[in-house]
Amino acid sequence: MHEISLVQGLLDQLHSIARENNAKQVLRVTMIIGPLSGVVVESFEFGFDILSRQDDLVRDAKLEIIIPEVTYRCSNCGQEEVTSRARPAQCAKCGDRILIATQGDDLILRQVEME
Numbered sequence: 001m002h003e004i005s006l007v008q009g010l011l012d013q014l015h016s017i018a019r020e021n022n023a024k025q026v027l028r029v030t031m032i033i034g035p036l037s038g039v040v041v042e043s044f045e046f047g048f049d050i051l052s053r054q055d056d057l058v059r060d061a062k063l064e065i066i067i068p069e070v071t072y073r074c075s076n077c078g079q080e081e082v083t084s085r086a087r088p089a090q091c092a093k094c095g096d097r098i099l100i101a102t103q104g105d106d107l108i109l110r111q112v113e114m115e
């Protein structure tokens with residue numbers, strides 16, 4: 001599962017942030033996972049659940065995931081539609097089916113609370 005290695009990368013990152021700040025425990029982690037990032041949120045949460053249990057630093061950490069909205073721009077008329085749900089089937093204005101996503105593939109560690 002692809003997400004396990006992403007979670008492992010996140011934990012490595014948390015360990016180095018904790019070292020820099022002399023923190024002993026991570027309380028809360030906020031991630032931004034774009035709907036087009038290819039990351040399955042449920043798998044990411046599952047992986048975090050499994051791996052954090054074996055890790056003193058993050059054992060009690062709460063994982064929060066923010067799914068940002070994506071802007072789809074019509075290639076024909078330029079109409080934009082903003083949604084955090086699935087890609088619209090067609091342009092609401094002219095009916096064109098070629099909609100181009102302008103963002104939404106982010107995977108970002110946004111905030112960490114530690115003590």
Ligand SMILES: [Zn+2]
Binds near residue numbers: 074075076077078096
């Ligand atoms: Zn259009």
